[in-house]
Amino acid sequence: MVDMQVNIGKLVLKNPVTTASGCFGYGSEYTDFMDISRLGAVFTKAVTGENREGNPAPRMAETPSGMLNSVGLQNKGVDYFIEHIYPVLRQYDTVFIANVSGSTLDEYVEVAGKINDLSGIPAIELNISCPNVKKGGMVFGTNRQSAAEVVKAVRKVYDKTLIIKLSPNVASIPDFAKTAEGAGADAISLINTLLAMAIDAEKRKPVLATVTGGLSGPAVKPVALRMVWEAYHSVSIPVIGIGGISNATDAIEFLLAGATAIQVGTANFIDPQVSVKILEGLKEYMERHHFSSVSQITGNLEMPEGFERFRPKTF
Amino acid sequence: MSVKKKIENLLVTANRRLNSEYFELILQSNESLPGILPGQFAELKVDHTEHTFLRRPISFYDVNTDKSEVHLLIQEVGEGTRRLGQLEAGEFLNMIYPLGHSFTITEGTTFLLVSGGVGIAPMLLLGRKLKEAGKTPVFLFGFRSEKQWFDLSRFEALGEVFITTEDGSIGEKGLVTSHRVMNTGRFDGYYTCGPVPMMKAVSSIAASRDIFCEASLENTMACGIGACLTCAQPTVHGMKMACTDGPVFNTKELLW
Known part of the structure; x- marks a missing residue:
């Protein structure tokens, strides 16, 4: 019997396999295919202060080993979430972590404050890294001062586990990881999508209505892995690894790079059962490698000889 | 309200080439099929390659409940559909189904089913459901040219079939919306599937006649x-x- 339990701040997860925000709806979309209570947690679709219609279509482009999206935080707002979605989530024996976003600092604070009152939501993931909105989102996550301000402001109104979702669209991940930690985050999750573009050569037009969008899927995995590894060596709070994880081996690589838990994102679209397959594969790996606890894998990377200590690259 | 969605490997029992662009895949489940309604679709797994990553959404063309078989009519438009076209009998195809909201069987007796190109796919199952409901389906299919035409006898068994082609190589020359059958007042509603400009044109004719119209x-x-x-x-x-x-x-x- 292997111990799969992990701790993220005050939060105890039954295992490190979770599903990423925007890639798993509110969980109920997947209950026809799997038992969602087997997951460590489900990160919900982003919640904002007011109803958002999102961006115009087309919002998706298939790219080599990945896809672009420009959904733009479509959701019905925090009050609708509390009134209509939260009661449904409570029916499942699953940890739900709300992904919180906004256009302004006040909006982040308002949403976080309202969700703080929900006893069934033990943590939030602060989305300061969405590349698909004009205001807020990545604007906060790519400037250290605004990142620090929003995290500090939310920290004041939110007393449960606060996870900050970092953007990969920055020069130095260690800088932003430290900023989040210094501002009071209990954990960081990374990476959100990479700002990207697709062009239809025949039509001589951008594929997405918003021209640019966020790249996800296996195409981003090596970039994400490097960033998780850098973040792990920069902070002492837990790191949640995200980026193209499509099978148990991918998940294990992220744990070895330093992740305490992982999120499965785009892969859910291709195989709605992939997250439970990853969980089973992880258990099998632990047995084969004689790990009794999943926490023993985190950061357990044998570095090349002469690579004495970690030196985060700065650009 | 909705039928439970399944993810399943279905056996390819046949892959029939209908013309240079279209093929018909017949897939068999080893369980009894869930209820599949006209206009619903499946998400088909294609191999992850340099050019393909996501599933391909394809609507149901026909269903044979007794044999637990579904039929899909697919046009080769890119690498994903080209690979589906190469499937051979005996292989398996992973599919998530049934998905989506179907066409509505509504009040009235005579309905025109208007499609453009591969938009013809959901019209067979729809025509059959209409017929079973005691209604009269009439089909109007637009193709680019004779190259997209194929044996339409399964439609002809259900109702009248009219054809237009852009180049006049078969049927009436022109667009479906200029076909004489569209200019008759005999229909209680339209169902349409195909290119957006065509569906918009069908929809505005329906609006001007104040009749029911659904588009896929x-x-x-x-x-x-x-x-x-x-x-x-x-x-x-x-x-x-x-x-x-x-x-x-x-x-x-x-x-x-």
């Missing part, structure tokens, strides 16, 4: 089950998802 959209989508929110469709009731609220919409609701 094929917005670009990833998951097919309402999670990714990429297949957005603006409607009078706000933003809807083509995969779960559609793909079939009453055209009065659409903002397009």
